[in-house]
Amino acid sequence: MTQTDDSIPQLAWQSGDVRHTLRWHSEAGNPPPKRVVEADDQIPADTAYKLACEGTGLLWRGDFQNARLLLQALGRRIDRARERAEAKKKGAPASPDAAQPGHAFHHQRQMQAQRARILGMLLIPFEPGFSVPLRRAPDVQAACREAYGEALAGEAFAASLRELQGLIGAHEWRKKGVAIAALDGAIHPYYGVFSPVRGEYVDLVAQAPLPSTELAFDIGVGSGVLSAVLARRGVRKIVATDTDPRALACAAENLTALAVRKQVELKQADLFPEGRAPVIVCNPPWLPARPSSPIEHAVYDPDSRMLLGFLNGLAQHLAPGGEGWLIMSDFAEHLGLRPRGMLAGAIAGAGLEVAGRHDIKPRHGKAADRDDPLHAARSKETTTLWRLKARA
Structure with a gap:
């Protein structure tokens, strides 16, 4: 059984006659x-798969590299089970919902959630200081400190191997960085902060005509990439906001490395800072769906909260003659997640008008991948700076 002690999630299990407990941690909640x-x-992969599907956590006590191999074996079994289910569907009458544009999206999200749940059952123990007490375990202390901070450093706990792999991958991205042509430099994203791997929206901000170089607001600064672009374009002062302290720390580090930190004031705020500006930039999450992990907060905007919040507050924060730059993809419209005309209606309803638009087609690999279940929508996608x- 699993129990909760003083609101701290705990794992509890029996080993022989001894009952054990260990703190549980999940960045995704x-x-x-x-x-x-x-x-x-010694556990057979089929047995591990059966237990994981039933919701039983497997607290690993063997070789770390063998745990990685077992996770891969579980993934293959999930894929085979999905392929068998899809084959059965081909012989059955098609569901009326299958023809809807968003059906493939919701189906893919459901499959991803199921896969994540099963793979998340393979658990890794941590000792204080983020050391992993398993044979051939790598040194993950730096990756864990970057993601977890010092709050967990003094405790023993358990987390899923899948989450740990995500931490390790984020650590490598942070070291390597993401090259940004418009900056002639790189952005180093933190774990849980959206990585600007889709460079087309950055290019839009780098090329659109600036109505002023005195002051700009960057709403939802994230990694700091758009603030850096504005600073490099000569904007004298940028006030950048975000609700996530991790994003603000990430932005500060990137802006410092790019030698534009003095031009940017970072503030923890929900949407707008106080005052007005002649340029206000916002790149909200593009899909109106519910996020299921920290990184997805930069992709999914439940009920279009951030989008509508930006539009409805923009007029009262724009300086006379100023422009608000909204960067949005129409991917949600092609998926049927956002009604066509909704954005135009929201713009008009907020007392705004369109002064111009700049469009660009996506360049990422999935846009040309015909095996992607969402290819039909991706192939039509356009990203726009409104x-x-x-x-008046």
């Missing part, structure tokens, strides 16, 4: 498995 058993190199003004 996933609850701990309700049942936990110890597992090692130049908005307060209606």
Whole structure:
């Protein structure tokens, strides 16, 4: 059984006659498995898969590299099970919903959630200081400190191997960085902060005509990439906001490395800072759906909250003659997640008008991948920088 002690999630399991407990941690906020058993190199992959599908957590006691191999084996079994289910569907009458544009999206999200749940059942123990007490375990202390901070450093706990792999991958991205042509430099994203790997929206901000270089607001600064672009374009002062302290720290580090930190004031705020500006930039999440992990908050905007919040507050924060730059993809419209005409209606309803628009087609690999279940929508996608003004 799993229990909660003083609101701290705990794993609890029996080993022989001894009952053990261990703190549980999930950056995505996933609850701990309700049942936990110890597992090692001797467990057959089929047995592990059956237990994981039933919701039983496998607390690993064997070789770390063998745990990685087992996770891959679980992934293959998930894929085979999905392929069998899809083959059965081909012989059955098609669901009326299958013809809807968003059906493939929701189906893919459902499959991803199921896959994440099953793979998340393979658990790794951590000792204080973020050391992993398993044979052939890598040194993950730096990756864990970057993602978890010092709050967990003094405790023993358990987390899923899948999450740990995400931390390690984010650590490598942070070291390597993402090359940004418009900056002639790189952005180093933190774990949980959106990585600007889709450079087309950055190019839009780098090329659109600036109505002023005195002051700009950057709403939802994230990694700091758009603030850096504005600073390099000669904007003297940028006030950049975000609700996430991790994003603000990430932006500060990137702006410092790019030698534009003095031009940017970072503030923790929900949407707008106080005052007015002649340029206000916002690149909200593009899809109106619910995020299921920290990184997805930069992709999914439930009920279009950030989009509508930006539009509805823009007029009262624009300086006379100023422009609000809204960067949006129409991917949601092609998926049927956002009604066509909704954005135009929201712009008009907020007392705004379109002064101009700049379009660009996506360059990422999925746009040309015909095997992608969402290819039909991706192939039609356009990213737009909407130049908005307060209606006279």
